Amino acid sequence: MIIDNHVHVGWYRDGYHSPKEIWEAETAAGVDEICVSSTSTCAELYDIVIEEMIELKRLGGSKVHPILWITPQMLKSEKIDKMFLSDIEWQGIKIHPEAHNEWSNTKALTSRAINIAVKRKIPFMIHTGEDVVANAITFENYYAEYPQLQFILAHGKPFQQALNMLKKYNNITIDSAFMNAKDVNRFCKAGFPDKIIFGSDAPINKLFYKKLSTQEYIKKNIYQLRKNISPAFSESILSKTVYFK
Ligand SMILES: [Zn+2]
Numbered sequence: 001m002i003i004d005n006h007v008h009v010g011w012y013r014d015g016y017h018s019p020k021e022i023w024e025a026e027t028a029a030g031v032d033e034i035c036v037s038s039t040s041t042c043a044e045l046y047d048i049v050i051e052e053m054i055e056l057k058r059l060g061g062s063k064v065h066p067i068l069w070i071t072p073q074m075l076k077s078e079k080i081d082k083m084f085l086s087d088i089e090w091q092g093i094k095i096h097p098e099a100h101n102e103w104s105n106t107k108a109l110t111s112r113a114i115n116i117a118v119k120r121k122i123p124f125m126i127h128t129g130e131d132v133v134a135n136a137i138t139f140e141n142y143y144a145e146y147p148q149l150q151f152i153l154a155h156g157k158p159f160q161q162a163l164n165m166l167k168k169y170n171n172i173t174i175d176s177a178f179m180n181a182k183d184v185n186r187f188c189k190a191g192f193p194d195k196i197i198f199g200s201d202a203p204i205n206k207l208f209y210k211k212l213s214t215q216e217y218i219k220k221n222i223y224q225l226r227k228n229i230s231p232a233f234s235e236s237i238l239s240k241t242v243y244f245k
Pocket residue numbers: 006008177201204
C-alpha cells in the first residue's frame with residue numbers, strides 16, 4: 001500500500017497537467033492513493049480547480065483525497081465560500097508562503113486560514129523551504145496556539161529547524177516531498193519515523209528533471225526510500241497519511 005501525500009494537478013509554469021496525466025502516472029508508479037491540490041489555484045482559477053477535483057474523483061474515486069490550496073486572494077475575495085459550496089469534500093488545507101509571503105507576516109489572514117482547518121477538523125499543510133518566509137520555525141507560534149490541529153510541514157525545511165519542531169510539538173508531521181532519502185533517514189534515526197509521510201510533489205518534478213517522466217520520478221522516489229531506510233520504517237512511511245483514516 002502506497003499513499004502519495006503531496007501531489008498536484010493543473011496549470012503550472014511548464015504548462016497544464018491534467019487529472020488523467022496525474023492519476024495515470026501515480027497508478028503506473030505503484031501508488032494506491034493520492035492527496036492532491038491544484039496549482040491552478042495560484043492563477044486564482046477556482047472553477048478549474050473544482051473541475052479538476054471532480055475529474056480526479058471520477059478517475060480514482062475514494063482513492064483520491066482533495067486538498068484545498070488557499071491563497072490570500074481567495075480569502076479576501078470570499079471566493080473561499082465557493083470552494084466549500086462545491087461538492088468536493090476537502091480533506092486538508094494547504095498554504096504556500098513562498099508563493100504568497102503574506103502568510104508569514106499577516107497573522108489575521110493566516111489565523112483565518114488555520115481556523116477553517118480547525119472548524120472542519122482537517123489537517124493544515126504549510127510549504128516549508130530555505131527562504132525565511134517559509135522556514136519551519138516561521139510558523140511556530142501557530143503550532144503552539146493550535147495543539148489540536150495537525151500541521152504538515154511539507155519538505156521539512158530547513159532540516160534542523162524541522163527536527164527541532166518535531167522535538168517540541170506533537171502536532172507536527174513532515175512530508176518527504178523533494179527531500180533526500182538520506183535526510184528522511186536522519187529524521188527516522190532521530191526518533192521520528194512515525195512523523196514522516198511520503199510525498200512526491202509530482203508533477204513539479206517536470207520543472208527540475210525534464211528527462212524523467214513523472215511515473216519514473218515517483219518510482220525513483222519510492223526506490224530511494226526503500227534503499228536508504230530500513231524496511232520497517234520505509235514501508236510505514238510509504239503507507240501512512242494524516243489526511244484521512
Ligand atoms: Zn507541492
